[in-house]
Amino acid sequence: MRFTSTLFFDDVSFTSIASLDGMKERTLVVDSFSKTFAMTGFRIGYAAGPAHIIGNITKLQENISACVAMPSQYAALEALQGEQDHLDFMVESYRKRRDYLADRLRSMPLVRYTPSEGTFYAFISIKETGLSSEEFAMKLLEEKQVVVVPGDAFGQYGDGYVRLSLQRRWTISKGALTLLKSFSMICKKKGRRMGINIKRLMADLYELGKIGFIPGKGTSRVAYSENFLKGRELIRSKMEEAGLITSVDAVGNLTGLLPASNDDKMAKKDRGGLAY
Numbered sequence: 368m369r370f371t372s373t374l375f376f377d378d379v380s381f382t383s384i385a386s387l388d389g390m391k392e393r394t395l396v397v398d399s400f401s402k403t404f405a406m407t408g409f410r411i412g413y414a415a416g417p418a419h420i421i422g423n424i425t426k427l428q429e430n431i432s433a434c435v436a437m438p439s440q441y442a443a444l445e446a447l448q449g450e451q452d453h454l455d456f457m458v459e460s461y462r463k464r465r466d467y468l469a470d471r472l473r474s475m476p477l478v479r480y481t482p483s484e485g486t487f488y489a490f491i492s493i494k495e496t497g498l499s500s501e502e503f504a505m506k507l508l509e510e511k512q513v514v515v516v517p518g519d520a521f522g523q524y525g526d527g528y529v530r531l532s533l534q535r536r537w538t539i540s541k542g543a544l545t546l547l548k549s550f551s552m553i554c555k556k557k558g559r560r561m562g563i564n565i566k567r568l569m570a571d572l573y574e575l576g577k578i579g580f581i582p583g584k585g586t587s588r589v590a591y592s593e594n595f596l597k598g599r600e601l602i603r604s605k606m607e608e609a610g611l612i613t614s615v616d617a618v619g620n621l622t623g624l625l626p627a628s629n630d631d632k633m634a635k636k637d638r639g640g641l642a643y
Contacts, residue, residue, distance in 0.1 A: 373403055373454050375485040376462045392417050402487075403454065404446040409439040461487045464533040464540065471544045476555040478547075487533040490518065494527040496554045497608065504529055510553070511546040 375381060385394040399412030414424055434440075465482055468489055472480045479492040493503045500517035507513050518528030533540075599621050603613050615621050 374458060374461065374487065376458070376465065376482075377484060379484045381485075395420060400443050400446055403457075404443075405457070406439075406442065406446065409435075409442055411435045411439045411443050461533050465489065468531070468533065468540075468544070471548070475548045475551040477551050489531045489533065490525075490528050491531060492528055496551070498554075500526050500529055507547070507550050511550050513543050513546045513550070 383394075383396070385391050385396055395414060395416035397412065397414045400406040400409060401412070414421060435443075464487075469480055469482045472478055472491065477493065477495040479495070480489060483489055493500070496503060498506065500519045504515050504517045507515060515529040515531055518525030518530060521530075599615075603621055607613055613621060
């Protein structure tokens with residue numbers, strides 16, 4: 368059967384672990400009709416595996432949700448038994464959108480994208496903006512009304528990325544990318560002063576010695592301990608990477624301030640910093 372294993376580009380192939388020697392009886396395959404057949408609203412899927420496991424799954428499932436609606440079952444049957452020409456059309460459409468997206472992103476500052484080899488999503492690096500995934504997504508929504516999914520929604524290693532979908536109509540996608548480019552230009556103009564990745568910084572400090580960090584309020588720590596000094600230098604490097612001017616006072620406190628702008632209005636608006 369051809370399901371999500373069809374959504375690959377550039378002659379990339381898919382090998383199911385169940386097809387390997389000795390693995391069929393040890394593998395449980397769970398899939399749906401949502402992606403390959405564009406049947407998201409039908410809410411139907413399947414599980415395939417050893418009979419004794421499927422039998423027990425059935426006992427559990429039928430006492431939770433009874434069964435899928437009959438119209439959805441007939442639609443899924445038709446999807447399996449009917450013509451499959453639409454699959455090639457869908458894959459080619461997604462490939463064209465991926466290539467278009469990659470070409471547009473190459474012209475944008477501070478964002479990086481390695482073209483996907485499959486699926487209709489794009490995972491885009493925004494690390495060079497100095498923003499966390501959530502900060503980037505929220506600022507993009509507030510300033511340009513463009514919605515992206517923060518990468519850290521998929522786990523801690525997704526921080527520094529955002530996810531875009533290739534499913535939208537061309538007119539919407541082109542407009543959204545134009546707004547995304549405008550937003551990335553603003554990030555570049557501000558010289559990475561949009562923010563510091565606070566989540567990552569806090570995680571680094573905690574690993575360093577359970578140092579608690581509160582932006583603008585300092586930390587709770589034992590003064591001049593080895594971990595405090597290491598933490599201070601770590602924060603200092605992050606501040607300077609973000610474009611802040613750092614200094615250490617007579618008692619060892621570190622501060623970071625945004626440099627004044629040539630424009631007095633912007634200077635008043637942008638002035639701010641972090642303390643440690």
